[in-house]
Amino acid sequence: MSVARGTVVTYPTGAVTSTGTVVQVADAGDGRIAVVLDRTAFHPVDTAWPDQPADRGVLRVDEVDHPVLDAVVGATQDGSLLLGTDVPVRTGTEGWTFVVAHLIDAAAGVRAGDTAAVVVDPQHRAALSAGHTACHLASLALDAALGDAWRKEVAADALGAPAFDALAIQESRISPDGSRDVYRIGKSLRRKGFDPAALGDLDELADRVNRQLTTWLAAGGAVRIERDGDTLADRRTWVCELAVGEARIPCGGTHLTSLAQLARVTVAFSATTAEGGLELVMTTTAVRA
Numbered sequence: 001m002s003v004a005r006g007t008v009v010t011y012p013t014g015a016v017t018s019t020g021t022v023v024q025v026a027d028a029g030d031g032r033i034a035v036v037l038d039r040t041a042f043h044p045v046d047t048a049w050p051d052q053p054a055d056r057g058v059l060r061v062d063e064v065d066h067p068v069l070d071a072v073v074g075a076t077q078d079g080s081l082l083l084g085t086d087v088p089v090r091t092g093t094e095g096w097t098f099v100v101a102h103l104i105d106a107a108a109g110v111r112a113g114d115t116a117a118v119v120v121d122p123q124h125r126a127a128l129s130a131g132h133t134a135c136h137l138a139s140l141a142l143d144a145a146l147g148d149a150w151r152k153e154v155a156a157d158a159l160g161a162p163a164f165d166a167l168a169i170q171e172s173r174i175s176p177d178g179s180r181d182v183y184r185i186g187k188s189l190r191r192k193g194f195d196p197a198a199l200g201d202l203d204e205l206a207d208r209v210n211r212q213l214t215t216w217l218a219a220g221g222a223v224r225i226e227r228d229g230d231t232l233a234d235r236r237t238w239v240c241e242l243a244v245g246e247a248r249i250p251c252g253g254t255h256l257t258s259l260a261q262l263a264r265v266t267v268a269f270s271a272t273t274a275e276g277g278l279e280l281v282m283t284t285t286a287v288r289a
Contacts, residue, residue: 003023003038003097003099004097005231006097006098006233007037007038007040007098007099007100007231007232008039008230008231008232009039009040009041009043010040010041010230011040011042011043011055011125011254012236012254013225014254014257015041016041016057016122017117017118017119017120018040018041018042018117019039019115020037020039020118021037021039021114021115022037022111022112022113022114022116023036024036024099025110026081026083027106028083028101031105031106032069032070032103032104032105032106033103033104033105033106033110034072034083034101035059035101035102035103035110035116036074036081036101036102037102037116037118040118041118042054042071042100042118042120043055043125043128043253044072044073044100045070045071046091047072047073047084047087048073048087048090048091049252051132051135051172051173051179051253052174052253053174054068054071054072055071055120055121056068056120056124057118057119057121058118058119059102059108059116059117059118060117061108061110061115064108066104066105066108066110067104067105068103069103070103071102072101072103073087073091073098073100074087074098074101075087075089075091075096075097075099076097076099077095081099081101083101084101091232092233092234096233097233098231099232100232102118125254126256126288127288128174128175128253128254129254130256130262130286131174131175131176131284132179132251132253132255133223133238133256133262133286134177134178134262134265134284134285134286135172135174135179136240136251136255137213137216137217137240137265138179138181138209138213138265138267139157139181140158140159140161140165140247141209141210141212141216142209142267142282143157143159143161143162143165144159144212145209145212146198146199147161147162148198149164149194149195149198149199150162150192150193150194150195151193151195154167154193158249159244159245159247160245164183164194165181167189167192167194168183168184168185168189168194168280169181169183170183170184170279174253177285177287178283178284178285178286179283179284180281180283181281181284182281183279183280183282184274184277184278184279185199185278185279186274186276187276196277199278199280202269202270203269206266206267206269209267210266210267214264215243216242216259217259217262217265219243219259220258220259221242221243221259222258222259223239223240223241223255223256223257223258224239224257225238225239225251226239235250236251236252237249238253238255240259260289261288261289262286262288263287263288263289265284265285265286267282267283267284267285268282268283269282269283
């Protein structure tokens with residue numbers, strides 16, 4: 001495979017267009033082909049932690065637009081390209097090359113060596129970026145609201161509060177202008193020292209989280225993505241300036257550039273009894289300014 005370092009990705013800087021060279025085309029099944037470029041602005045789904053869905057957009061080759069049906073992380077170790085859930089290792093694993101695979105209709109006839117422009121739907125990207133930024137803020141606000149719920153010392157979050165989100169999260173899904181996070185409160189979390197009774201009334205918990213979110217948004221802090229490098233596999237970190245300090249969270253998604261771009265972020269909670277514990281769901285809604 002000629003893209004030895006892996007795909008150079010420009011979406012962390014906010015890019016919604018790019019031009020690259022097709023370095024590999026592979027059969028993706030179901031009448032689709034996987035097109036790998038040396039450079040792309042297209043954000044793919046990472047199957048190891050598929051919280052943010054893929055961008056929407058097109059590949060433009062010879063002035064013809066080919067809709068991107070999906071975009072996934074691909075990887076190779078010996079020249080053969082594995083896609084999505086077939087990739088057996090996490091993105092960044094040493095000895096593997098990681099790429100963005102754009103899935104398009106096989107009838108497109110795109111070939112290695114072609115020049116392809118990537119054009120991302122900017123409105124959909126903006127909505128997902130708002131949802132992802134709001135998700136991080138909500139998780140930090142939830143950690144702060146549950147700071148007194150621990151009887152033992154545990155790992156801290158990016159602002160120094162006990163990391164409930166990191167310790168209890170089971171699933172996180174980003175959606176346009178929002179997110180849904182599922183937490184498991186069972187024996188393992190209780191052994192770590194968490195007191196489920198501290199959840200109390202869920203409406204009151206939401207009120208505490210929402211008051212914190214309102215305070216943070218009012219300050220309109222800057223948001224940025226720091227990168228160790230420019231390829232898909234390089235580590236990226238979400239950095240947000242808050243009055244209480246700088247929050248830094250490892251993250252491969254897309255984000256807004258300032259909290260001033262959010263007029264409001266609110267959360268709501270629901271809970272169901274699960275075997276051996278409780279399942280808590282936090283639904284976050286973002287309203288852009």
